Amino acid sequence: MTRLPAERAERLLGIALVLPALLLLGGIVIYPVLRLLGLSLTNLDLSSGLPERFVGLRNYFDLWSDPTFVQSLTTTVILTVVTVPGGMLAGLGLALLANLGFRRKWPVRLALLMPWAMPLAFTGLIFAWFFDGEYGLINGVLRLFGIAGPIWFNSVFWSFFAVSLTIIWKSSSFVALVLLAGLQAIPRELYEAASIDGAGRWRQFRGVTLPLLRPAIAVALIFRTITALQTFDIPYTMTKGGPGSSTQTLAMYIYQSTVDDLALGRGAAIAIVLALISLVVSVFYMRQLRAAT
Amino acid sequence: MQRRSLIAMAGAALPASLLPGIAEAATTELKVFISTQERPSVMRQAFDEYTASHKDVTVKLEAGPTTSEAQAQYLNTVLSARDSSLDFFLLDVIRPAQFAAAKWAVPLNSAVGDVGKLMATYLPAYAAADQVNGELVALPGFADAMFLYYRKDLLDKYGLKPPTTWAELVDQARKVTAGEKNPQLQGLSFQGAPIEGAVCTFLLPYWSAGHELITNGKYSFDVAAATQALDLWRGFITAGISPRTIAQTTTEDSRQEFQAGKVLFCVCWSYAWALFQGKNSAVAGKVGVAKLPAVTGGTSVSCIGGWQWGVSAFSHHKPEAIGLVRFLSSPAVSKLLAVNASLLPVFADVYQDPEVLKVNPWFAEAGPVVATARSRPTTPRYNAVSEIIRTDFNAVMAGTTSPAAAAKNMDVRLRRVLS
Structure with a gap:
């Protein structure tokens, strides 16, 4: 009989303990997302001078006839398809390298951490200088060998190449950190057993390392894909989307729509589209991961 | 009851020497945003000239990026958030229409009296650029x-x-x-x-x-x-x-x-x-x-380019800011900027001023170019x-x-x- 009030008190305590987290989540995630969703259904454009009005899905329909949106979407998809596998391969290589038994571990770890610790905008500015057509480091080195380097940012292909390479360099270190943790969780005995059975290095890698690394690879892949879809800082600081608007990503177009054009309704609609794409990709990966384990 | 009397006692006990400090805190600090390209040090001279005769006002200058778009991005971010941290700003000649539509700038009509008469004193391009549907959005600072x-x-x-x-x-x-x-x-x-x-x-x-x-x-x-x-x-x-x-x-x-x-x-x-x-x-x-x-x-x-002084609609010190902006768009400041920073005047007369011509002989020929430049x-x-x-x-x-x-x-x- 006396158990009931105690149970209720415990439940109240539970709610009280969860409440701060719920409020925080509501304030910084749920409310802004709902507000964004609402905004995307309005014509709000601060440069129009018109009052905010509900327009249903018009902003979304308009996007498909907007050449800049289509181009930004294409650029974002291609950038993701190039830099995610690129970053994964480079990261895997770095992780394997760091996992070798070095006598001094700190130089390797430091080299691994550096790109990860560098702010994105800073990375973009440094590489913009590396690739500068006149004063750049890369063309300077090429000149030493008598090669006239291209004016990287004058060409759609080379601009894209430079941006991709920078993103791969920057993101490989995050991938490597995740994979290194995965590698170190693989028991040594498995390799010993494999080598007693006569498996060479390559067989060990295929038969032991890769299968056991799968969960870590999946985690890195999910994070990388989502951040790749949201790419902003590096192309913004390196090319400003140029030449023309050939390296403009979806995230940059959101910025241009809201901050430059003050077309908040349109900007919100693109943001929702980008969020939906990220959601679909995450669900797809989660399913694959669950099916595999 | 007891607490209230305690506060009253504390108030009575305040040393009289603190009072001038309180009076000083009543001066208004006006905050402005301009680009580093707009010669902040020379702008500071113009502000100082005003605050020397208006002891109740001080000006805090915030200098930002050089390109017009980067400045617009900053202003757009601050003003679309209805932030009151800027009192007045310097606008590129292409922006007053947008600021009027967004209602970010205080209309200056009532502050200047006869708008038509005032705007006729400036180079002709600015009368059109600074007035949007009869609303005076900003006043010319210097030409370009x-x-x-x-x-x-x-x-x-x-x-x-x-x-x-x-x-x-x-x-x-x-x-x-x-x-x-x-x-x-x-x-x-x-x-x-x-x-x-x-x-x-x-x-x-x-x-x-x-x-x-x-x-x-x-x-x-x-x-x-x-x-x-x-x-x-x-x-x-x-x-x-x-x-x-x-x-x-x-x-x-x-x-x-x-x-x-x-x-x-x-x-x-x-x-x-x-x-x-x-x-x-x-x-x-x-x-x-x-x-x-x-x-x-x-x-x-x-x-034609040029920069216009406007007052933020979200400022808490609009009357003071309007007073300063009126001074900054006067012939005296136009001359000061021309002599000290070679910034082009917004008044046709100032191009002929002997002191201005002494520093910038080329202004004699620049005058007609600016007067006929396209918008x-x-x-x-x-x-x-x-x-x-x-x-x-x-x-x-x-x-x-x-x-x-x-x-x-x-x-x-x-x-x-x-x-």
């Missing part, structure tokens, strides 16, 4: 226009007079660069990066050939004329007169390269003059400035117009799009915004 800067020493050496057409400029650039045999020397520098300056660059030959974006309120973009304008600029690159990196060249890059002695001709804004003649210049005393060349058969035109379209959606023109212009300068394709693309996109 594009000019052709040239290396006087080099033209003299080859017996040349400043070019009056672009074709002449090409011939002269070829002659001088061939004679100098200096691989570091560019023929012509201009703004090819996707920035606001590129919009003016594009419009110069387009206007020079007699075309407008809007005629009598109607959209009138001429694709053939736009193609020719783009062809002209692209031609400088293919002819080797301008470097292939011009697609990354901003206003400040042009200015710095010319100042370092690496450029023969430079299309740039008036602020560059004082810097070319300054301590850190390799070309001090060797620079000439002229009207911009015309297209063959066209007229010489310039693009970019006045529209609240100017940012979209600018983005379209500068992006396509930049693609042509980089060589990734043909002039004809870019002109067509501009037409399709501008039509959506302007008509």
Whole structure:
């Protein structure tokens, strides 16, 4: 009989303990997302001078006839398809390298951490200088060998190449950190057993390392894909989307729509589209991961 | 009851010596945002002059990025958040329409009395740019226009007079660069990066050939004329007169390269003059400035710029800010800026002022150029117009799009915004 009030008190305590987290989540995630969703259904454009009005899905329909949106979407998809596998391969290589038994571990770890610790905008500015057509480091080195380097940012292909390479360099270190943790969780005995059975290095890698690394690879892949879809800082600081608007990503177009054009309704609609794409990709990966384990 | 009496006692116990401190705290601090390119130190002189006679006001200056778009991005972010942390600001001449539409600036009509009479005292372009549907959005601070800067020493050496057409400029650039045999020397520098300056660059030959974006309120973009304008600029690159990196060249890059002695001709804004003649210049005393060349058969035109003082609609100190802005847009400040920073005056009379002419002899010829310079379209959606023109212009300068394709693309996109 006396158990009931105690149970209720415990439940109240539970709610009280969860409440701060719920409020925080509501304030910084749920409310802004709902507000964004609402905004995307309005014509709000601060440069129009018109009052905010509900327009249903018009902003979304308009996007498909907007050449800049289509181009930004294409650029974002291609950038993701190039830099995610690129970053994964480079990261895997770095992780394997760091996992070798070095006598001094700190130089390797430091080299691994550096790109990860560098702010994105800073990375973009440094590489913009590396690739500068006149004063750049890369063309300077090429000149030493008598090669006239291209004016990287004058060409759609080379601009894209430079941006991709920078993103791969920057993101490989995050991938490597995740994979290194995965590698170190693989028991040594498995390799010993494999080598007693006569498996060479390559067989060990295929038969032991890769299968056991799968969960870590999946985690890195999910994070990388989502951040790749949201790419902003590096192309913004390196090319400003140029030449023309050939390296403009979806995230940059959101910025241009809201901050430059003050077309908040349109900007919100693109943001929702980008969020939906990220959601679909995450669900797809989660399913694959669950099916595999 | 007890607590209240305690507070009263504490209040009574306040030493009298603290009171002047409280009186001092009553002065109003006005916060302003301007670009580092707008000579903050000289602006500070103008503020100081005002605060010397208005002891109740102080001015806190926040200096920001140099390009007009980067400044607009900052102002857009602060003002769309209805932030009261800025009291007044300096606006590019293309922005008042947008600020009026967004209701970000306090209309100054009631503060100035007869608006028509006041605006008639300024150069004519500003009366149109600063008034939107009868609302006075901002007041002119200083003018700006594009000019052709040239290396006087080099033209003299080859017996040349400043070019009056672009074709002449090409011939002269070829002659001088061939004679100098200096691989570091560019023929012509201009703004090819996707920035606001590129919009003016594009419009110069387009206007020079007699075309407008809007005629009598109607959209009138001429694709053939736009193609020719783009062809002209692209031609400088293919002819080797301008470097292939011009697609990354901003206003400040042009200015710095010319100042370092690496450029023969430079299309740039008036602020560059004082810097070319300054301590850190390799070309001090060797620079000439002229009207911009015309297209063959066209007229010489310039693009009007200039910066306007406006008061934030979210300021908590509007009356004080309006008082200061009225002072900053007066002939006295126009003269101060002309003498100390070579910023172009917004009053026709000031161009003739002997003190101003003593420092800037070229203002005598600059006056008519500024007075007849063309305005970019006045529209609240100017940012979209600018983005379209500068992006396509930049693609042509980089060589990734043909002039004809870019002109067509501009037409399709501008039509959506302007008509």
